[in-house]
Amino acid sequence: MKNYILLLVFLLTFTSLFSQTTSTIIAEVDSDTLLTTLEVLSGEKPSASFGTIPNRKTTVGKGVTRSYLEQKLASYGLDTEIINYRSTGNNVIGVQKGVKYPDSTFIICAHYDSVDDFCADDNASGTSTVLEAARILSKYKFEYTIVYALWDEEEKGLIGSFNYARTAKENNENIVGVLNMDMIGYDGNNDYLFEVHIGNNPINARLTDQLTQVLDESDLDIEKSIQIPGTDRSDHNSFWNLDYPAIFITEAFFNNDFNPTYHTSNDRISVMSLDYHFQISKLVIGTLSELAVLSNTSDIEDVIDIVFEIYPNPTEDFINLKKKKNVVITDIKVFSLSGRELLSVNPNSYLNIIDIANLESGVYFLVVNTSTKRFSKTFVKI
Template sequence: MKHKLIFSLLLLMLCFNVSFSQSIQDIINQVSNANLQLRVNELSGEQATVINGVSRTIANRLHSNNDLAADYIEERLSAFPNLTVAVQNFNSTGKNVIATQLGQTNPDNIYMICAHYDSVADYCADDNATGVAAVIEIARIMSQQCTDNTIIYALWDEEEIGLLGANFYAQQVADDTNGNTRDNILGVLNMDMIGYDGDAPGTPGDNDFDIDVRPIANSIAIKDDLLTILNTYSFDLNVIVVNPGTPASDHSRFWNQGYSAVLVGESWATNDETPNYHTANDRVVDIDFQYMTELTKLVAAYVATKSGLVALDNMVTQTDTSLMANETAANYQWYNCDTEIEISGATNQTFVPTTTGNYAVELTNGLCTERSSCINFSVLSASEFSEDELHLYPNPMASVLKIDNRTNENLSITIHTISGKTINKFQSEKSYVEVDFKKYASGIYFITIASESKASTFKMVKA
């Protein structure tokens, strides 16, 4: 608890702090190297992850054994605001995961970023956990924005056995027979293997990458837009334009239907692709995450530019006592980021937190809804319970959560799942409380305990 006092003193020395804005450069700056590393490690099975509240390891993503990977992708995308997520079953085993962010001004104008998630062996970090991780990271950032045009984030299955998932989808959206309307997809940007650069990972090098393009529809214009973005903002990248580009990835299925599309990836044109292609030796240790981050930033900038950012200001000003949304003409709802639960009654432009935590505001103006980034706020008073007052154990627990209450006060105890759902709420003034967790699934839970003057939230794990 001592660190809170130090942080509070620092706040007193600052007039205010501003978090989050919405220029193209701000979008670029939000791409997180750490997030990309985490996603690639989880998708390639290098480390366990939580899926549907249970700790799991994605053993591989072979098309016959990748339902767990599909669940992982669906769950991560569903956690972001402003996305509608659907699983498209295109044969007995194939599943595309499609997330749609509807444009506010021109919803029929569609831009798509995509990658395939299936593999041919264990691990396959570069092929193509890197592309999937980039799509998820861009969706995380852009889903917090309102856009003029629609963005589709698509993760394809069964690319490795014939581009089947992308082919099915492209044929469906292009079909204009029997009263169907052809989808107005203005650009498809496919990411396939974006993590390998022949120099040692993290060291300066040539950072070559390919844009594969063909003169089909307006594909050349997508390439030109990417070159303009490269010259407008700062990237540590060197572009190689390949024309005619390879048809050996999902973008080509959109070429077949007369759509504009390009492939962005590491430089096969200069023989600078992973040497462990299509083997179980394609491991995270060989990924150059700084190079991958640069490519993700480029694609994020393209998506933000072409989708058109709506001018809703979701910046937040922080003082030593309050948080204030900068947007003056909107409806407001403040959230506790630690539990992902909206704060009852916190619907004004200014919010005064009573407990230390992470907070965000959701703004709604007409059809446009955006959420700010989460802001760490430390209250100046000692409003949380000390370790001497409350003790929750064991952590992890097997079936029973034990609470030692040394406050001599009546406590309100609320239990939330990791998704924010309240599963139990009760009051107790006993000095010792046991909570039965036998009926709950393994995973992460948040326990919020409050008295009349104090409140704390504890992160607990059921094994």
Template structure:
């Protein structure tokens, strides 16, 4: 038995990628992604929308900001686990909504939002900053399976009187939507005095005070990676998209730069509001603060995407799922490889997409550095078919009485039988999918072979 266990240790290597914690997700917030997004969404850098190279220079409501909305839709469509809705609520008003449905509590909704319209060209702080922050949080959280439903909302016509948010809030209340909290982001990239202060605007409506307390607690919990100082503004301003949710007695707060301390962007509501005025380090921390809250409220319930290698076989830990193996180097799916195991014939990097209850998570890329077949001795036996589903056939070169024992990956003996036959069949249909070992022992020899049960 000791020999079997040592062989298993020799054969197996694994990478554990499941169970992302909140700090992991905070750390994934990318300052380079945020910078790139700000430059694109404020028109400083061109991009591709509808297969055409464009500049999103103007997002002014009622003069045709469909280009900005189309860009948001295409960016969201590139992400996993999201349902995209174009909420056209008037002849010119168009909200863009992305819903990530919870697998445990789908009716419990946490909404993160901001307006994407503007009053002039560029308008990087107002409110490309909030829009790009939501996109970055969606990019990261959409790779996770969540217990509760997350709605990523991009409002139109805020600058004309909170029209997009009001339309949605009124409709949500009429439907009886169980919106647990609304985190509104509006102007969150300017820190003129470099003190890292920001405002949480709140009023004693529904559970908004509790929501504010939760945000402050998270700031204290993750203060080693989020360098911010909070100001509580109560009663908070009614002049942004949280207000329509307060009007419907929903829990909501506004998170933004420190207007309460007169640290206001000098280019507010002008075409001088450009990326060069954004403090990227401060903005990065603000987005990490929002990530901490949304990830906490989402309730991360990861699929088990740990991968184990044995010889030329890879296996993902998660059972009872839908699988798709991916070649990381070619950045494409491996056609027809939809089982829990993957037989590999070349060194490289491989990943697997695991779908459970409609939610897909992708493992980290697993690097294969060896294709050692891992057979222990020069073989006098053959084992087939491998992988197998129902029966395992062992073919031998002698007719000496032999014992045949099946062990799982931990070395536990699962079944045994004796035979003199040169062809011996062992039923394995009752075994779970995974790696196993067959030991063939006679008075003169002992051999061990690995096999896979599909």
């Protein structure tokens, strides 16, 4: 038994290459929220504040879409801006300032304009994932600045992203990585294959490596196909042209699985594979979380021991969570190392006895949300 505990402690120290908070962030990506956003953006259902979004090719449709996107980003506490770069073009931007390197920026992006009615896959799919990233990551602090960008006029020749990248270059802005998503929801042959287009420039390797690591360490059921250099026909190319690091995440259109409804009004949510879209969203959001580096994650375990007593650890059938400070617990959850939610417990006021008898032996995260803060601690089940 002693050797077994030593092994578990070893595993605890070395197995999880990405941070435990990234695991919980991946687990927070919500399929219902993604679907609701897809329905609103593609005009299949009205939004509460702006009604039904018309065709995102039209001036009116793009205007309503912008209002919806900006309101969403602002509701997550981000600084938002609509950049009117020319009479027909407006990018929507949300900024989350980094606490350690505020002048170094990671961009997660997608284009929101379209060529026809609906256009769910192209590109409500990528746009909804940018909003989901903002919803989740805005609750945390990161060392690097994150820009959530929704481009206009991609369909007219990458014009919105080109204007943004050129202005950034002129202002000497330090963009350290761009994750572009365009058409990430179609999987006609149901093989869960997706593509990462990485260009020819070695400066893109760090982005590819980080995405690969998160994919390998997680329990996502999607398979990547690296394309070198890949296509230049989406917004990442605006950044490639100015030697900013960028990669392009998309469905398997170089692997004989092209969306047959492309650029028609048949590009509907019903043609998409929602679980495929959900899993790619988790991967990209997890990758961004790692790249942008969560701030003071190393403090989390110290802080939790001031607020709670968690015992015994290692344990067998139960783990106790006792309050030492007067905080309001909103929920208690147990996650696997790869970020899968395994248990959710209704909090009691003072002492919470969490039944873990059904868990296999191993290392887990106990995550406690209070009204003001999130706490996380690893424990060992023998």
